[in-house]
Amino acid sequence: MDKLKSLKLLMAGLIFYLIVQILSAVGVLNGYFMVIINRSLVFVILAVSLNLINGVTGQFSLGHMGFAAVGAYASGSITTLIFKLSPHHPQDAVVFLIAIIVGGFFAALAGFLIGFPSLRLKGDYLAIVTLGFGEIIRTILNNIPAVGGPRGLLGIPKFSNFTVIFLFTLGTIILIRNLVQSSIGRTMISIRENELASELVGVDTTKYKVLGFVVGAFFAGIGGGLLAHLLQIAHPTQYGFYASALILIMVYVGGIGSLTGSIVAAFSLTFLTEGLRVGIDWLRDTVGIPIGTEWTMVIYAVLLILIMLYKTEGLMGMRESSILVIKEKQG
Amino acid sequence: MSALLSVQNMSHYFGGLKAVSEFSFDVPEGVIYGLIGPNGSGKTTCFNLITGIYTPTQGKILFKGEEIQGNKPFRIVHKGIARTFQNLRIFNNLSVIDNIRVARHFTTRSGVFSTLLRLPSFKQEEEKVREEAMNLIQLMNLHSRATEMAKNLPYGELRRLEIARALATKPKLILLDEPAAGMNPKETEDLMRLIQRVRDEFKVTIFLIEHHMKFVTGICEKVKVIDFGTTIAEGRPEDVVKDPKVLEAYLGRKAVVC
Ligand SMILES: Nc1ncnc2c1ncn2[C@@H]1O[C@H](COP(=O)(O)OP(=O)(O)OP(=O)(O)O)[C@@H](O)[C@H]1O
Numbered sequence A: 001m002d003k004l005k006s007l008k009l010l011m012a013g014l015i016f017y018l019i020v021q022i023l024s025a026v027g028v029l030n031g032y033f034m035v036i037i038n039r040s041l042v043f044v045i046l047a048v049s050l051n052l053i054n055g056v057t058g059q060f061s062l063g064h065m066g067f068a069a070v071g072a073y074a075s076g077s078i079t080t081l082i083f084k085l086s087p088h089h090p091q092d093a094v095v096f097l098i099a100i101i102v103g104g105f106f107a108a109l110a111g112f113l114i115g116f117p118s119l120r121l122k123g124d125y126l127a128i129v130t131l132g133f134g135e136i137i138r139t140i141l142n143n144i145p146a147v148g149g150p151r152g153l154l155g156i157p158k159f160s161n162f163t164v165i166f167l168f169t170l171g172t173i174i175l176i177r178n179l180v181q182s183s184i185g186r187t188m189i190s191i192r193e194n195e196l197a198s199e200l201v202g203v204d205t206t207k208y209k210v211l212g213f214v215v216g217a218f219f220a221g222i223g224g225g226l227l228a229h230l231l232q233i234a235h236p237t238q239y240g241f242y243a244s245a246l247i248l249i250m251v252y253v254g255g256i257g258s259l260t261g262s263i264v265a266a267f268s269l270t271f272l273t274e275g276l277r278v279g280i281d282w283l284r285d286t287v288g289i290p291i292g293t294e295w296t297m298v299i300y301a302v303l304l305i306l307i308m309l310y311k312t313e314g315l316m317g318m319r320e321s322s323i324l325v326i327k328e329k330q331g
Numbered sequence B: 001m002s003a004l005l006s007v008q009n010m011s012h013y014f015g016g017l018k019a020v021s022e023f024s025f026d027v028p029e030g031v032i033y034g035l036i037g038p039n040g041s042g043k044t045t046c047f048n049l050i051t052g053i054y055t056p057t058q059g060k061i062l063f064k065g066e067e068i069q070g071n072k073p074f075r076i077v078h079k080g081i082a083r084t085f086q087n088l089r090i091f092n093n094l095s096v097i098d099n100i101r102v103a104r105h106f107t108t109r110s111g112v113f114s115t116l117l118r119l120p121s122f123k124q125e126e127e128k129v130r131e132e133a134m135n136l137i138q139l140m141n142l143h144s145r146a147t148e149m150a151k152n153l154p155y156g157e158l159r160r161l162e163i164a165r166a167l168a169t170k171p172k173l174i175l176l177d178e179p180a181a182g183m184n185p186k187e188t189e190d191l192m193r194l195i196q197r198v199r200d201e202f203k204v205t206i207f208l209i210e211h212h213m214k215f216v217t218g219i220c221e222k223v224k225v226i227d228f229g230t231t232i233a234e235g236r237p238e239d240v241v242k243d244p245k246v247l248e249a250y251l252g253r254k255a256v257v258c
């Protein structure tokens, strides 16, 4: 039964994979579209992992991209600076995979160092601390010459391709789904629903808040590593508040606690962002209206306000597509 | 015989307000013990102190002979004290069975890795917890609601769900804060039977707060009456209700004079 349910998810993934590969082979999806699809998949990882923190556990993190930065720079340093890997050597791919995972662990460590002190306190400390963390990590990276300083870490080998990113995304979805639909996951939801009651049915609430935060940071680190090896650069400005806010909007547009919602929103908003960028460029260069890409953020702010006014619970609410639900025995 | 719960000289201040003043009492194992008193007399505060939400300003709380004041609430639950709330605290967006399963979580052993990978040991444990939760659901007559979101349940069923959730922690002592609040006479009657059944079947000691004298005299074997944070009477319910101080607190001076 259990196997059958995971099978459904694997089948859905396989169909998506094949469609994209076929469309790409016949030339419907050119390289430009493939970059957007790859980017969408990375944002699926980032949104689903942030949803574990903000949606499932009910905390409020504002610096998710900071953890992606840690993963990007850690894995990028390993593949670029330490081993000088090349995608032309197949055996290097193994080291790349390990580097991505190591990047995840570095991000998880950062998550622990930030989450443990701030989640022990009641109140909105996490929001303040993670907001600060996002900025601090940028400043630090700007000032470490070994990883390029303000120029960024350049020449990262291009190991990320559609297949690699797809597999990591599918893996992330499966693992986070397994966590959410388990005793641990229900415990995290109970903290979101009523923290005091959770504590009074024996839940060490601090422990599970930190756990959700650290696991979320781990997968953000994975996402950051994949992005760095896709774009072949890790640059401090990629990981600022703007990007963190975008992931946050994906989670709330999709619906807090709904992984399905985060997946759909990550895809839609990544495409929308690109569409807006193209539209704004056109308005500026062809029509001559002097506006910049920062206007996308204005449009997202409006989108978020509309969601808050008219569809508070996001696209999916707390519902989950049946593909993502682990069915249990009844009675 | 020593008491299951022994409160010794416990006081608690909220700023300048002495909400609980030098409480001392014993709750023997196996009884149904009642705490009664007018509004704002310190009953809920007393429960909050026992369950670790507040640490008493002064005094000791002994459970099974061990001092528990100053422990975190979840540790006190692990030691065997569970409770319900005067104003329900349900996990609204969890199903009925999941509300109960959360309360079994602290007894499980599966870690993050066996959960992420759904290892056989994890699945076995999930199944065991599911069965235990279903048993409780059956017992509380919530069977038809097992997979329903808790927020969709009517009030009376939510009260039972909260009791079921508290029982799921396998407590030795269970604290019920006004379990009959908002219930009609028929529901109240059923609840009294249920509480007695819970005591007998689960071998738990029950410590409850109630406003209704009838409820208290109906099922409690021992009661403590408080007013303005101080104890005004203690003993068997039939004696306590005749106590002039109790009558005064409850009915006002005039009634006593008449
Ligand atoms: N957290 C708090 N901070 C300040 N004062 C409080 C707090 N909790 C309770 N009090 C005060 O302590 C006193 C006792 O309150 P408590 O809730 O224990 O009364 P109660 O006997 O449970 O009343 P009721 O029958 O209305 O439930 C009241 O005067 C109340 O206002």
Ligand SMILES: [Mg+2]
Pocket (backbone or CB within 6 Å): B043, B044, B045, B086
């Ligand atoms: Mg009260």
